[in-house]
Amino acid sequence: MSADHTPSEETAGPADTSRTKSAEGTELIRFDHVTKRFGTHTVLDSLDFTVSSGKHVTLIGPSGSGKTTILRLLMTLLKPDEGTIKVGGTYLTHEEKGGKLVPAGEKHIREVRKNIGMVFQQFNLFPNMKVLRNITEAPVHVLGMEKDAAEERARELLELVGLTAHLDKYPTQLSGGQQQRVAIARALAMRPQVLLLDEVTSALDPELVAGVLDVLRDIAHTTDITMLCVTHEMNFARDISDDVLMFDAGRVIESGAPEKIFSEPEHERTREFLSAVL
Numbered sequence: 024m025s026a027d028h029t030p031s032e033e034t035a036g037p038a039d040t041s042r043t044k045s046a047e048g049t050e051l052i053r054f055d056h057v058t059k060r061f062g063t064h065t066v067l068d069s070l071d072f073t074v075s076s077g078k079h080v081t082l083i084g085p086s087g088s089g090k091t092t093i094l095r096l097l098m099t100l101l102k103p104d105e106g107t108i109k110v111g112g113t114y115l116t117h118e119e120k121g122g123k124l125v126p127a128g129e130k131h132i133r134e135v136r137k138n139i140g141m142v143f144q145q146f147n148l149f150p151n152m153k154v155l156r157n158i159t160e161a162p163v164h165v166l167g168m169e170k171d172a173a174e175e176r177a178r179e180l181l182e183l184v185g186l187t188a189h190l191d192k193y194p195t196q197l198s199g200g201q202q203q204r205v206a207i208a209r210a211l212a213m214r215p216q217v218l219l220l221d222e223v224t225s226a227l228d229p230e231l232v233a234g235v236l237d238v239l240r241d242i243a244h245t246t247d248i249t250m251l252c253v254t255h256e257m258n259f260a261r262d263i264s265d266d267v268l269m270f271d272a273g274r275v276i277e278s279g280a281p282e283k284i285f286s287e288p289e290h291e292r293t294r295e296f297l298s299a300v301l
């Protein structure tokens with residue numbers, strides 16, 4: 024579903040964000056016949072899609088169409104009722120034991136999930152830790168990074184998100200937009216292969232939205248990280264996406280390059296949705 028993307032040297036920018044380099048264009052995320060129900064409500068209906076390494080893929084569609092559910096499945100905050108999910112060629116939902124596929128255990132899930140970083144609507148920073156420590160905490164305690172190396176990396180990332188002057192502050196001393204930029208730096212500090220962005224500006228005051236989107240545009244254009252993004256910011260989606268997937272009722276009804284989806288949508292539901300949001 025995701026279009027091929029020609030490898031480009033210019034994507035190897037100042038913040039090399041991938042922990043395990045995988046060749047650009049290889050399959051990084053795979054959903055195979057994934058069904059998710061809440062009670063009798065089928066939110067994802069035998070969903071198939073793939074995201075290739077290095078791509079920026081945006082999920083759009085009406086409220087309740089299942090976009091956030093996809094990100095929550097990838098974060099293993101939810102489990103699918105049917106189907107399988109792979110990240111970097113490894114099952115997230117299952118593991119192979121004795122030649123058989125069995126439901127994944129906690130250890131396996133933790134290992135695969137290290138490849139995935141997520142930024143949520145609410146910034147979810149540790150309130151009792153200063154900005155620098157918010158960013159170094161997981162690399163030190165989860166990846167086992169040396170504290171000095173983690174701090175050096177955190178300083179680089181704070182520069183990337185424009186917050187060098189604030190590293191010694193507590194989250195409550197920052198604006199919502201600044202807190203969200205710390206959350207972005209914190210996610211990148213784990214050197215994930217894929218960054219999941221779930222409506223990261225929807226909890227922000229309008230005047231703070233542009234600053235956060237600019238930082239994400241910069242990351243999209245100067246690093247080789249794969250992005251899977253749910254957003255209602257259509258101009259942002261148009262700017263950063265290699266592929267846009269239009270969801271309706273738990274299925275992808277249309278997909279393609281942003282120029283095609285935004286300018287010449289084929290599906291009536293896509294046209295209706297875009298005319299309501301653009």
Ligand SMILES: Nc1ncnc2c1ncn2[C@@H]1O[C@H](COP(=O)(O)OP(=O)(O)OP(=O)(O)O)[C@@H](O)[C@H]1O
Binds near residue numbers: 061084088089253
């Ligand atoms: N934990 C849950 N329990 C019950 N229903 C849920 C749960 N999480 C999501 N849903 C329902 O699943 C459907 C899809 O939700 P989801 O958040 O994935 O939609 P979305 O496309 O991201 O919508 P939005 O754009 O409004 O965020 C909605 O009808 C929602 O109410």
